[in-house]
Amino acid sequence: MPNKIKKLAVLTSGGDSPGMNAAIRSVVRTCAYHEIQCIGVYRGYEGLIEGDFKPMGARSVRGIINKGGTILKSARSKEFRTPEGRQKAYQNLVDHEVDGLVVIGGDGSFTGALIFNQEFGFPVMGIPGTIDNDIFGTSHTLGFDTALNTVVDAIDKIRDTASSHNRLFFIEVMGRDVGHIALNTGIAGGAEEILIPEEDLGLDRLVDSLNKSRKSGKTSSIVIVAEGDKIGKNIFELKEFVDENMEGYDVRVSVLGHMQRGGSPSCFDRVLASRMGVKAVETLLEGKTNYMVGLLANKIELTHLDKAIKGKTKINLELLRVSDIMST
Structure with missing residues (x-):
């Protein structure tokens, strides 16, 4: 496995969802497993701009797999929507010698990551975290x-x-x-x-x-x-x-x-978060970028961020029919 990456950053963005902490844990411990450094970015893209970083090791994420919300906090960032804001974020990552970024969030968060990559060529990877389950390229998002x-x-x-x-x-x-x-x-x-x-x-x-x-x-x-x-x-x-x-x-x-x-994530979400975190880190280590990891037919697969953002999820028509029959 190619490994030019020596340090990764991870952040959570947008609305929180149960399983985000489990995903953070997975990213951090996968980095430790592959003997690379990991930095946690607090308050999403806002923290990226302000340089609100903290080194994270395997023991720093103990006891969080069962907790809802996100220990890294989350925030909306108007400044990151501007070229000047993204430039500040990029410079902070360079100054901290970070080689890649894992973004846990929804389509808005992925849109920011994709634009960031297009402007600076910075490697990014997405993990879908939203209770609405409205991200294309995965049957289940974290928290659903x-x-x-x-x-x-x-x-x-x-x-x-x-x-x-x-x-x-x-x-x-x-x-x-x-x-x-x-x-x-x-x-x-x-x-x-x-x-x-x-x-x-x-x-x-x-x-x-x-x-x-x-x-x-x-x-x-x-x-x-x-x-x-x-x-x-x-x-x-x-x-x-x-x-x-x-x-x-x-x-x-x-x-x-x-x-x-809110609430403690289910067993399903804890396992899914663990699988997604491993895949996100190892995909970056393979030299790939601009993907979202998702669950398809019970396998962790990759979907390009552009497709994940623009694609539309479809309602299960079978469930509509089941609902009609059950309400008889």
Whole structure:
């Protein structure tokens, strides 16, 4: 394996997700395994510009595999979007004799890494960390599985009170542009209806579905709504519509919000993060750059950053059909 690289840096950028710490751990320990140095960059690209670096060794990442969030912190950086900001970041890496950069984040973070490489020829590698699972080139992003488990647990608890009081609950989950969380948790949580951005089901279908559920003998209902669903302006507008147009429903709204980002990562996310970190470091050591590591058919594969950024994930149509059948 070619090894011109003697020192790597790793940062986390964008929204945090469970599994980021496990990925940091994997990157650091893979560097230690190959006897190269590793530097942690605090606060993402902002820290890259300010030179907020700290050397990291194998023992510095002990006890973090089970922790949510990111020990390296994360921040949005307006300055990195400017040529002057990226120049400062590049100079800091040169001054610290860093030979390559691992970026853990989403498509915005990858866009910054790609531009950075194009301007300075600096080797970069991406690890997808976002609970939305909206990155092309991987079946699972870090944090997606944990977020699903968090949401399902919340749905189960809400169903207890819905059943006790014969209520209809609209539960909003994250998913501004994609409905992966809503679709999967809706099926797992036994939702009567699932509203996602990819499928404009319309108010008529929602009303028909709720009426069908009531006629079948159901005394309570759960409707999962992705935050990017286009039926109403927001979930509270859906509640108002049902209140005004359907009698006999005691409607409640629950917005799960940022609780979906937190918590200890699942076993799946810990293993995935470990595999991705190893692949990211070893790919850089092989002299490759501008790739994202992803999971495809249970194998860790490479996708060019440009494709990962521009590509669109697709909703699983089989799950839509399963959802229709299960809500009978």
